[in-house]
Amino acid sequence: xxxxxxxxxxxxLMSPGLLWLALFFVVPMFFMAWFSVSSGSLEAGWSxxxxxxxxxxxxxxxxxxxxxxxxxxxxxTILCLLLGYPLAxxxxxxxxxxxNLMLFAVIAPFFTTxxxxxxxxxxxxxxxxxxxxxxxxxxxxxxxxxxLATSAAVIAGLTYNFLPxxxxxxxxxxxxxxLRLLEASKDLYASATQTFFRVTLPLTAPxxxxxxxxxxxxxxxxxxxxxxxxxxxxSMIGNVIQAQYLVINDYATAAALSFTLMIIILIAVMLYIRxxxxxxxxxxxxxASA
Amino acid sequence: MTLWQRxxxxxxxxxxxxxxxxxxxxxxxxxxxxxxxxTGKFNFEWVGFTTEYWANAFDNQEIxxxxxxxxxxxxxxxxxxxxxxxxIALALVRYEFFGRKAANLLIVxxxxxxxxxIGAALLSLFVYASASLGFTTLLIAHIxxxxxxxxxxxxxxxxxxxxxxxxxAADLGASPxxxxxxxxxxxxxxxxxxxxxxxxxxSVDDFVISNFNAGSSVTFxxxxxxxxxxxxxxxxxxxxxxxxxxxxxxxxxxxxxxxxVEKLVEKRADDDNKASVAIPI
Numbered sequence: 001x002x003x004x005x006x007x008x009x010x011x012x013l014m015s016p017g018l019l020w021l022a023l024f025f026v027v028p029m030f031f032m033a034w035f036s037v038s039s040g041s042l043e044a045g046w047s048x049x050x051x052x053x054x055x056x057x058x059x060x061x062x063x064x065x066x067x068x069x070x071x072x073x074x075x076x077t078i079l080c081l082l083l084g085y086p087l088a089x090x091x092x093x094x095x096x097x098x099x100n101l102m103l104f105a106v107i108a109p110f111f112t113t114x115x116x117x118x119x120x121x122x123x124x125x126x127x128x129x130x131x132x133x134x135x136x137x138x139x140x141x142x143x144x145x146x147x148l149a150t151s152a153a154v155i156a157g158l159t160y161n162f163l164p165x166x167x168x169x170x171x172x173x174x175x176x177x178x179l180r181l182l183e184a185s186k187d188l189y190a191s192a193t194q195t196f197f198r199v200t201l202p203l204t205a206p207x208x209x210x211x212x213x214x215x216x217x218x219x220x221x222x223x224x225x226x227x228x229x230x231x232x233x234x235s236m237i238g239n240v241i242q243a244q245y246l247v248i249n250d251y252a253t254a255a256a257l258s259f260t261l262m263i264i265i266l267i268a269v270m271l272y273i274r275x276x277x278x279x280x281x282x283x284x285x286x287x288a289s290a
Numbered sequence: 291m292t293l294w295q296r297x298x299x300x301x302x303x304x305x306x307x308x309x310x311x312x313x314x315x316x317x318x319x320x321x322x323x324x325x326x327x328x329t330g331k332f333n334f335e336w337v338g339f340t341t342e343y344w345a346n347a348f349d350n351q352e353i354x355x356x357x358x359x360x361x362x363x364x365x366x367x368x369x370x371x372x373x374x375x376x377x378i379a380l381a382l383v384r385y386e387f388f389g390r391k392a393a394n395l396l397i398v399x400x401x402x403x404x405x406x407x408i409g410a411a412l413l414s415l416f417v418y419a420s421a422s423l424g425f426t427t428l429l430i431a432h433i434x435x436x437x438x439x440x441x442x443x444x445x446x447x448x449x450x451x452x453x454x455x456x457x458x459a460a461d462l463g464a465s466p467x468x469x470x471x472x473x474x475x476x477x478x479x480x481x482x483x484x485x486x487x488x489x490x491x492x493s494v495d496d497f498v499i500s501n502f503n504a505g506s507s508v509t510f511x512x513x514x515x516x517x518x519x520x521x522x523x524x525x526x527x528x529x530x531x532x533x534x535x536x537x538x539x540x541x542x543x544x545x546x547x548x549x550x551v552e553k554l555v556e557k558r559a560d561d562d563n564k565a566s567v568a569i570p571i
Contacts, residue, residue: 010384014393020434025399028414090307094303098307108538111317112530113494119518120316123323224498245413255410261404265403
């Protein structure tokens with residue numbers, strides 16, 4: 001028998017932290033919702049007018065940036081998966097004495113500031129940099145071509161910055177893989193390719209799903225890469241929200257844009273999870289409660 | 291074994307090593323350009339080698355101020371978020387209670403929300419409440435986005451926790467509070483240390499959420515963002531390289547320490563096994 005007092009213990013333990021999250025994550029969402037249907041200006045103040053046209057205006061004015069954000073983030077996520085899977089696989093099974101060094105390389109970017117990392121890419125992709133000259137010499141790039149201020153530069157930056165978020169969950173799921181299943185597959189005369197696609201890949205699906213979400217979601221909202229590596233024609237929805245809030249001070253439009261972004265992401269995530277299976281996102285949660 | 295066979299067998303390893311090179315290249319560029327001697331105000335083209343900026347790493351008052359603000363902010367953030375996160379983790383792992391799914395959701399959703407939305411929402415609250423933006427609003431925001439990460443780190447440590455140790459303490463007459471401070475907390479320490487380090491790093495590195503809620507305060511990332519237009523001083527590269535080295539040394543130390551403890555535990559377990567074998571039943 002547990003007493004009432006004992007049953008209240010977990011609530012007591014959680015309440016300070018959850019209260020913080022409620023006050024500074026949930027409540028702000030309501031105020032953002034309030035702004036998104038208000039009208040006014042910084043000088044005159046804001047009042048609730050239920051102006052739903054804020055949404056339609058925001059979406060129709062910035063369709064390009066929305067599209068671009070999802071395109072760039074999607075491309076970066078696919079690239080992260082294509083680069084990250086072999087890397088995670090190599091770390092888990094092939095690295096041998098290189099294992100620690102390779103794991104270190106994956107988290108090393110976290111030890112330098114995000115902005116400086118992005119600026120380092122600006123240095124690497126500068127018009128007169130050795131990399132760009134090389135690309136021109138092998139004629140991948142025309143002699144007057146640029147890499148900076150192109151979509152490719154922004155996608156490359158996003159890929160670089162979010163790659164660790166892909167590799168770490170992939171590595172975690174690969175490491176947990178029961179190697180005897182791979183041996184069994186071999187014993188049953190599956191080729192290496194068959195084993196990979198029919199055993200390894202399905203068993204690491206939770207890692208792939210977690211990695212895709214952890215890469216895609218922050219990439220969609222990012223504006224750092226577009227600011228440093230892109231030009232005017234590469235601005236993403238994050239750039240618009242940032243400018244509307246902090247430069248133009250049009251809180252109504254900015255709030256409507258933020259909400260639209262969040263709703264699109266929520267719908268995308270829900271569809272994705274329905275398509276890919278539910279245990280993926282909450283996988284660790286269930287383990288925790290078990 | 292033919293060369294081709296060898297290449298084929300190790301293909302994933304070579305691809306992996308290429309990706310590793312890709313991960314490390316920008317860091318090498320940052321370090322390299324901390325020794326650059328740029329002619330203009332922009333540090334994007336290699337001109338010549340100098341150690342001048344390493345010698346005068348802390349000559350730029352603006353950089354120093356922003357760095358100091360970031361460090362103070364990260365200190366209080368990691369402390370606050372780790373305390374709040376540890377308490378939540380204890381509740382989630384140790385107790386069955388009504389509403390745990392909702393609590394889990396409240397912890398996961400902030401991680402799954404783009405930073406720009408979190409920053410914008412918080413700014414909406416602060417604008418509505420006419421709060422003046424500065425250190426306090428930054429601290430509120432940083433603790434908020436760090437709590438979830440602290441919970442995850444501490445929780446993973448708690449899951450592998452041997453509850454029998456606490457029962458043993460209770461059997462030996464320790465009060466729940468004594469058990470907590472003398473048994474639970476010391477055993478949780480690696481998780482707590484991990485949470486402190488992670489949340490500190492997250493806070494120092496945060497740009498987007500700070501961009502929204504800093505007002506006229508300038509953290510280190512905000513300084514870099516602002517300086518980008520007028521040219522980033524070479525000292526920024528020097529300090530970034532220093533921070534990188536400090537982090538690497540800290541991580542190496544933690545890993546070595548952990549290995550030492552693990553070996554000790556293994557040895558003890560071995561000794562225990564030997565002892566139990568020696569006792570005739």
